[in-house]
Amino acid sequence: MNNAPTIRDAVQARLAKRHRAEMRFQFYGLAAISAAVLFLAVLLGSIIIQSIPAFTAHRLVLDVEIRPEIADPRGDGSEASLRRGSYNTLIQNSLRDQFPEAGSVGELRELFGLYSAVNAARLLNEVVNNPEVLGETLPFSLPISDDADLYLKGLTTDEEFLPGAAPLTLEPGMDDALTLRSQTGAPVFDVFLDLVQARQDAALDQARIRAERTAARAAEELDTDTRNSLEAEAQRARDLVQALQEARSDTGPVRLNSQTASLMLRAQGGVLRINALARDGLSAEGTWLVGPDTASQTAQDWSLWVIETPSIARRITDRQIVWARTLKERGLIKNGLNTTLFTNADSREPELAGVAGALAGSILTMVITMLLAVPIGVGAAIYLEEFAPKNRLTDFIEVNINNLAAVPSIVFGLLGLAVFINLFGFPRSAPLVGGMVLALMTLPTVIISARAALKAVPPSIREAALGVGASRTQAVFHHVLPLAMPGILTGSIIGLAQALGETAPLLMIGMVAFIADPPTLGLSGFTEPATVMPVQIYIWSSSAERAFEARTAAAILALLTLLVSFNAVAIYLRRRFERRW
């Protein structure tokens, strides 16, 4: 036994290594779980952060004068005449009163771009409902356009406010332009000049790098077409470098345009837009966007307002920014809870779009799914678990159900399209068909969970019932089914929650249409075109407007809340009624 110590030594020597392997393995497991939880946290966190802007919205409250000659063109106060009135003109007039200096057609179009003309329909309804307001002035509240709303939430551009260093003189120049000059001879605009300079330098560097890189790639590229296009791109970049260099060496005044940051100057209660700056930072040229309170030649107290994002890179113009901020400072635009999101149906205008229509569609669809999937699923489960003889046919049904549970949901959509719509001629886009398709999809889930619940009821219950003379049907329906009910309900609710979040099969049967009117919550609603929450999310997520991004996230949160409450009910039922035998 002289080799015993050597074996022990060998084992001892390996022990540390084995323990390290053990630690590593445990660490991998923990890392896997942490990764899954981290994904969940990032997913939920990013959606919550994205959704925050959608829960508030800026609304404009205007005093609108209901001028009879515009609202009531025939002058008889009848409903037909009131319906022909031009209510958008009333809103436009009221907005023009705020900014009398907006005169040209282009400026007016920008001004009226602050809200959507669809709002006039609501004013019409208000006037038609109480015709006595004719000739009066009433406050009318409307959501401002999504772009203005995003700007006021600070999501469009960075801004900077710099106090004026020294008093200015304002000299009238050509056309409407004013020349602004520092009174003390101190360079008052140099801060902004530095900013412009820095930005130009950055653009120059970027263009240079791009030119070099594309040239290098073109030299390596073998394919002729690709090389030619790369060379053309490199040439464009070189041209840009040249243009930027020329702009830098220019000694004339710096002109501000749609490619540069915008610069506003607030003085005398009005707002000027700066169009050009002298290189020495002593003088500038600008025009009034919002007229001053007093027409004086000097401005003691003034400030610079830098809008960093160039106007070409945003969907809101300089004027609209100035007007929106001015309206906010005048107290006419207020930020409040975005109730539109929950009371309106879909709309092309993000500020008017809501999930109410999709919610109604989801409810109608779920009613059909529930009415079909739960009774059929429970019936099938009872038959297979309690009555079916063990033979080839029942085996086949079982295999079938297990397979159906794993068939991709989109295939059920194809089935619905081919059978329900093309063969039976049911209406497209209707909750009826959607509910039927989802019912077929959830059926396996319901059957499998109901069978598990029935299996969990101990045979002694059945035997006791049969022993006192009940028939098999009576034993099942009077004794086994009530005891299995909590489990069946839990499974059904989980199946329905799955159906509530399903999208793909509903795209197949045309529930992806734009629906501006919510379906009626009644018998006729089942055959009207509708959409459902997940499809609404899909539609919004593919919209171009940025404001839909936040609304999509908010709709997702609403859907997740619904799903969580469904599951909470299921868990409650399980906890409350579950019996362990």
Added chain:
Amino acid sequence: MQSSLFAVLALLVLTAVGFLIGRRRAVAAGSGRASRLHSLPNYYGYYLALWTGLPAFVLLALYGLFGASLVNTLALGELEREAAPLIREYEAQLARDDQYQALAEETQQIEAEALSARNEMFRAEREGGDAERYLRALGALTAQRNEIAAERQVRRDQVASSVAARAPRTIPGVRARAGFEYWRAPSERRELFIADARALAFNEGLASRNTEEIRAAALALRPWEDLFRWSAAGVALALSVAGLAYARTRIRASFRARDRVEGVVGLALMMTSAIAILTTLGIVFSLLFESIRFFASIDWRIHEFLFGLHWSPQIAIRADQVGQSGAFGAVPLFAGTALITLIAMLVAAPIGLMAAIYLSEYASPRLRAWAKPALEILAGVPTVVYGFFALLTVGPFLRQFAMMLGYEDAVTQSALSAGLVMGVMIIPFVSSLSDDVINAVPQTLRDGSYAMGATKSETVRHVVFPAALPGIVGALLLAVSRAVGETMIVVMAAGQGANLTANPLESVTTITVQIVMLLTGDQEFDSPKTLSAFALGLVLFVMTLILNIIALRVVQRFRERYE
């Protein structure tokens, strides 16, 4: 609508009355003592109610399902019969029309050329020749054919309007013209025609047109509709009363009412479980039927569909649309599906498996109580939410990351972002299935291993894992089938271009994406473009079915081994 609602209400009342009569008669038959009856009195009530209500409701349901289409077929068949002289005249004129016949010949010629170009293209693709050239030629030919088809249509319309104009302006004349218009219309126009006629006849929504012909069709629909509606209601009520009368005579004390009622209940239960089979049959037959129509429309070149490298299902409308020739080679879609599934499994398999092992072998009950629900939440998140996440968070992040690493052509919609997010979606699926499998491995195996001095991780790696391997393979196969059939994530995050590439940073397209693209938006039914979606659906169904069957088999075998 009103009359059928009335019929339903009347039937409900009759059924209730049937129940009460049945009960009362049973009690009377037992001379007031329930113990003399074979069944409880209620069962006699149920028996009578079933006879009263069931046949009548079945009839009404059949009417509701098929009534409208039956009425349409009969009424428009009537109009078409009246249009027979016009139809004969029209066909005779077309046969005599030289211009039209010349166009028809030209079409045949072009189709023959297109066929040979297609075969050439396929050969070139296989042998590495210039497939692009044939694709372009094919596009030109298709455009030419469409042009001629349009000319033929114009010619046909001219002949048809001259024929229709000859019908007299009397009521029979208008009816004949309505039948003629309906006969000539392609199937989707027919549906519109019927919808408009029904809208006018029964106020079902708004008609898109209101012509003389449609009014005539509406007038033809009404008598049939009235006939069917009233006869359905009448026959239903008569059936109900007859059933009531018949069943009433059968009630005596010795009558086995319960057995009868339970027989019906058993039958109903059996029919509910048959729905699962019906669903499968429905899927198989609808996919097969539409796929066969698709393959017929591409002249049965199934090999081209399965092995062709070009996917551009748009049919050319103008001659200058190069490459828009309706090429149905699905290999780029299969490759895209495979690439995304591979990425997803690379994420989901290790993470899901390690999470399952840790949870079942190492985790404390407290950690389990936290981690399991978290994984369940991950499983319950709708796929459209994952798609949104992939599109707006993961996609841009990966693009930035790739650009930072010097890859200039990075796009937001890439195979990588879709695959990563899909992998996250599948993690809970893998982990819960493998958790079940690992828990099914008997404790004795572990105890034996510990007794030999193995550490926990050695036990897991060398004993538990090999024992659970078949089950784990089954779980992974199910996960693959899930990834192949997943739709929303790829629709939103993987892009639509049919690129044949293995680069995960490019956008690829999958089977499911193409099905969605082909079937949403404007679609004309019966075009090969739309029908090809069903062929893709068939491929998808067969693929997942095979995976599922193998997986379920494997898992079942595994369970049997340790039971």
